[in-house]
Amino acid sequence: MSKEKIQICPEFYDIMPPEYRDLVEQATYGKEGRGWKDIGQSKELIEDHSLCAGCPESMAFRYILASLPNPEDTVMVGSTGCTSLVFPHVAVHNIHSLFGNQNAVASGLKRALSVRFPGRIKDVVVLAGDGATVDIGLDMTLQAWFRQEKFTTICFDNELYANTGGQESGLMRKGFVAKMAPVGKKFEKVRLPEIARESGCAYVVNCTVSKPNLVEKVIRNAVLIAREIGPTYLQLYTPCILEIGKNSMEGLQEMRDSEKPGERFRYYEYVTDSAKQFLAELEAKEKQTAAAAIEG
């Protein structure tokens, strides 16, 4: 989409909501090198959210939307869950259809956009919870990877079904007592990052969203690699503070505790050789551009 398309008819300017005027005038569509540091200096692509106070998902949403390399040509696909409460507030086209079919929808969407806009960038990014990604939608998650569908899958891993009130999920820790796991979960947390690697993903990261610069880097890598090389997968810990008995201000510490060495969300990254080469070339190109800018 060209930036010119996001304009307000002058006759209607004064009656448009101020947040939409801000979106037209202050958002970072089309900005080179956009990232989390734009937050506070520009209009974010997410309006206020409807998640619980202090929910780490809200941080994750803001960092991700600030970091998408081409939001003006990105379509997001969500699924049922807490994320589906947020998507109506997001200023990129996004699809919610059913629970668990997000990677099937994204497969069809990406192919349709490739047919309709050959040679143009149209990024597709899936963002869904762990129930949608790993339980009800696992078949479609994996099959999209097997087929080498060129889009990014982001899983907000809060280790349970949050929106329905805290039931056991496949990504829940073993032994955790939850609804539908009344004596504790009896099997290990599903190792989806490793499964993603074996299923053909070109780039896989498992981490928390405690560090915005890290989120920015992995989002950018994941979207650009998916565009050029093949499927990418990010599993981001966004703890459900409500269901693990934390207070609103404790989400960040929970993530920091969980990313320590030996913990479940210690940084894990897998990059294929071709993706590594792509990232190296990208970095070289960016350095060149930066050097040219200094010289110029």
Place this chain on the structure above:
Amino acid sequence: MANELSEVQRSLIGKQNKKGQTYTDPQHLFFEAPRIPAFFTGSEVIKEAIRRASVDVMVAYPITPQSEAAALIGELYAEGYVAEYMRGESEFAVMGQCAGAAFGGARVFTTTAGPGTMRAFENFPMWVGSRLPIQVIVTCRGINSPLSIQPDTLEMYFLLGTGMLVWHAETAQDFFDWILKGYIVAEQPDVHLPIAVCCDGFFVTHTKDTVLLTPPEMCLPPYDPYRSPVPCMDMETPPVRMMRDPFVMKSNYISYMTHASWQEETRGACERSRKHTIPMIGGLIETENTDAEILIVASGTAVSQGREAIRLLEDEGIRVGLVKVKSLRPWPGQEIREATKHAKHIFVPEFNVIGWLAQEVKATIPDNHRVIAGPHVAGGMTMPAEVIVEEIQKALGRHVTTLAGRGS
């Protein structure tokens, strides 16, 4: 005006696609262009319709009896007539892939049958609510256990409540015409709904029939996604913040009201398709001799069997009229009331155990004791015309002359 094209579509009329086919005004293609006779199976007819349909994306999955058709569309893809083709991993996924492609502005085609239809089911009301004009061919087969792959139309009963347009083809000719016409009706801005074009599996898909085809060098104008009543998800139009509170938020009267009114609107859209459908397929029903005291009301291949029964009964001096129900959604209630007003006995032969068409007719007409829900066959049984004749003779208290091999 019914069945209008958009400016973009009109500007393409007379131009050629990359296969050298000429984008042709649908009115000319359907009603004026020369027709070429061909002797094809129903599956081959599906292929020939799609060759002319300017389809962008087809998603395939094997299930009898639609597998052959789904594979034949793959041949069209290999030849370049269909832009994108893939095999999904299950019907649930297939219908999600179709949804994604339609959200992205593509003209989408798929086929399914029996248990596949049932597995896909969660998607159909979602397609409707999302206003995705996807066409799905349903080649009906048994959905019961023990496993059956034989013809049986029970799955259509479930489709009737989804909000989709549902048409029931009798012959391969219906099939050829309605696949093409279905897109034109489903894509109208005031309709913009998915359409299920159904047929009785095997009876239509696997038998050969003479079909009059439109010239292969003519095709439909492509889909114009910017005629949709909801935004196409391609980031070519400005994104909007859709609502302050998502629809799913609980305890919110506005949310309930939004859902209720949207369901009314999608049902309204289905009703609005009448004005486009009627000139396209010659009415929602077709009738013969509705002044007769005895009528057969049927859809699908039960119509063909009904015609044969009428001929046999005529030999015995019993005059019977016929109502062929072509569109089940929208439901031709007014038309059926009018067509059945003289009838004293209304027979509804069906290829399913519950008699859903008879239920619909009973719910539509006054004095519905006139409706005799039968005969029914199911599970793959054929319905010889003699079975219908026998049912009619029995109901009239006549001596039954044909027993149709029932062993009595």
